[in-house]
Amino acid sequence: MMTKMRQNEETLRWVRRYVAPVLVGWMLAAASLSAQVYPTPTEAKKVPLPTSVCAPCIEAHMEFLASDALRGRGSGTADELVAATYIAAQLHAYGLTPAGDKGTYIQKVTIVKRGFSAPPELRVGDGNKASVWLHGKDMQVRMLSDAAFAGPLQKLDAAAEPALVHPGAVVFVTGDNTKVRHARFGFVAKGAFAVLYEGMDDKVEGLPQVMPRPEGTALEKGHFNLIRLGAATATALQALPDGTLLTFGGTLKPEEHSSTWNAVGMIPGGDPALNLDAILLSAHLDHLGVGEPVKGDAIYNGADDDASGTTAVLELARVLGAGPRPKRTIIFALFGSEESGGLGSDYFASHPPLPLQNIAMNLNFEMIGRPDPKYKPDELWLTGWERSNLGPTLAVHGAKLVADARPEQEFFARSDNYGLAKKGIVAHTVSSFGLHADYHQPSDDLAKIDFDHMTRAIASMVEPLQWLANADFAPAWNPGGKP
Numbered sequence: 001m002m003t004k005m006r007q008n009e010e011t012l013r014w015v016r017r018y019v020a021p022v023l024v025g026w027m028l029a030a031a032s033l034s035a036q037v038y039p040t041p042t043e044a045k046k047v048p049l050p051t052s053v054c055a056p057c058i059e060a061h062m063e064f065l066a067s068d069a070l071r072g073r074g075s076g077t078a079d080e081l082v083a084a085t086y087i088a089a090q091l092h093a094y095g096l097t098p099a100g101d102k103g104t105y106i107q108k109v110t111i112v113k114r115g116f117s118a119p120p121e122l123r124v125g126d127g128n129k130a131s132v133w134l135h136g137k138d139m140q141v142r143m144l145s146d147a148a149f150a151g152p153l154q155k156l157d158a159a160a161e162p163a164l165v166h167p168g169a170v171v172f173v174t175g176d177n178t179k180v181r182h183a184r185f186g187f188v189a190k191g192a193f194a195v196l197y198e199g200m201d202d203k204v205e206g207l208p209q210v211m212p213r214p215e216g217t218a219l220e221k222g223h224f225n226l227i228r229l230g231a232a233t234a235t236a237l238q239a240l241p242d243g244t245l246l247t248f249g250g251t252l253k254p255e256e257h258s259s260t261w262n263a264v265g266m267i268p269g270g271d272p273a274l275n276l277d278a279i280l281l282s283a284h285l286d287h288l289g290v291g292e293p294v295k296g297d298a299i300y301n302g303a304d305d306d307a308s309g310t311t312a313v314l315e316l317a318r319v320l321g322a323g324p325r326p327k328r329t330i331i332f333a334l335f336g337s338e339e340s341g342g343l344g345s346d347y348f349a350s351h352p353p354l355p356l357q358n359i360a361m362n363l364n365f366e367m368i369g370r371p372d373p374k375y376k377p378d379e380l381w382l383t384g385w386e387r388s389n390l391g392p393t394l395a396v397h398g399a400k401l402v403a404d405a406r407p408e409q410e411f412f413a414r415s416d417n418y419g420l421a422k423k424g425i426v427a428h429t430v431s432s433f434g435l436h437a438d439y440h441q442p443s444d445d446l447a448k449i450d451f452d453h454m455t456r457a458i459a460s461m462v463e464p465l466q467w468l469a470n471a472d473f474a475p476a477w478n479p480g481g482k483p
């Protein structure tokens with residue numbers, strides 16, 4: 001007779017050898033049977049969906065995050081907190097390590113807001129010869145990253161190369177309206193302290209606000225001050241020589257405080273040589289909330305922007321979390337308040353779960369819920385493709401990533417990857433946004449999502465990421481690529 005212990009071992013071996021495979025086979029058969037009985041809408045397509053990801057999981061996240069119940073996940077609202085809590089619960093269920101505050105998956109961020117108590121002014125010229133232009137009368141503040149600024153005037157045509165900007169200048173841009181709107185981003189990215197342009201809005205805006213900042217963070221992404229000028233003021237400015245001193249400022253109200261929330265989890269890497277070169281996968285969980293109704297709909301659901309990216313990060317967390325432990329650490333971060341200026345990611349960059357120098361790269365997912373007609377159906381584009389070796393290397397390893405074909409849109413600077421890139425992380429955004437008309441409209445809802453495309457897009461990243469998580473590849477900026 002065998003010992004009890006040995007018998008148990010024997011039984012266990014027998015179960016492993018004979019019973020388990022039968023059970024697994026039976027479960028697989030049951031799963032495929034139930035799939036036949038209850039086909040998902042995507043199964044109607046000819047090419048079968050990849051099995052590495054779970055199509056109903058993707059649909060379920062989207063159905064919740066983009067539902068009217070979440071009221072558009074407005075930045076810094078209670079609805080955003082519900083979205084962050086849902087995401088945190090999923091990261092927990094996938095067995096990820098909490099990487100938020102005090103052993104939780106949530107990172108709470110205090111936001112500081114400042115506004116003016118009287119119309120601010122733009123002072124043109126020095127000393128007693130200076131003219132003073134008032135907000136609401138001669139000019140209009142459109143956006144302010146700084147409560148006050150001063151710099152020399154630089155006049156530029158909208159078609160001018162952004163490289164012509166003198167860093168620190170207050171740029172007055174002239175030309176065709178559409179070109180002016182696009183030029184602003186390029187000029188700001190090249191170091192303009194402020195951008196001025198003609199065209200005051202008829203709508204009476206109250207006293208301006210300075211863009212809110214997370215408490216305890218510096219202005220990482222550079223200055224973003226936009227001022228519209230009245231016709232007479234624009235003509236007067238045009239007549240002044242470059243170098244004329246322009247000074248902006250006013251009286252501020254006391255600070256106001258509010259909150260936003262990030263959800264963060266991670267898979268700790270298993271290889272001491274590589275686990276300090278972590279991968280950060282991210283998206284933003286917020287959108288525009290409830291706003292101006294369009295055709296009777298006031299909920300800006302943000303299904304594509306960016307429930308789709310959030311869902312991609314969640315599904316990648318599930319798949320990668322269920323696989324063998326990777327050599328590198330993988331951090332999964334869903335940021336709050338991207339839509340109000342990348343506030344959640346700014347805070348994350350100042351309060352990362354690992355020292356920032358140990359986060360080697362970031363892939364940020366934005367708007368992958370619909371294919372971009374400019375590309376092949378299953379392709380995704382990467383912002384700032386030519387800036388680093390990350391996108392091309394992932395493409396070599398099977399990712400369906402290609403270069404962003406609309407550099408004039410400055411997408412590289414328009415999402416959470418940008419602040420992280422400014423901090424040195426090789427950070428890009430993955431997208432298939434084809435400039436659709438539902439961008440930032442209540443009509444960006446579930447009905448417009450192409451789940452077949454979205455599921456394939458997420459699945460296409462699994463193997464390249466598994467390679468990346470185990471390879472000793474070092475991502476690096478190309479010369480001049482780091483913003």
Ligand SMILES: [Zn+2]
Nearest residue numbers: 284305306366
């Ligand atoms: Zn977005």
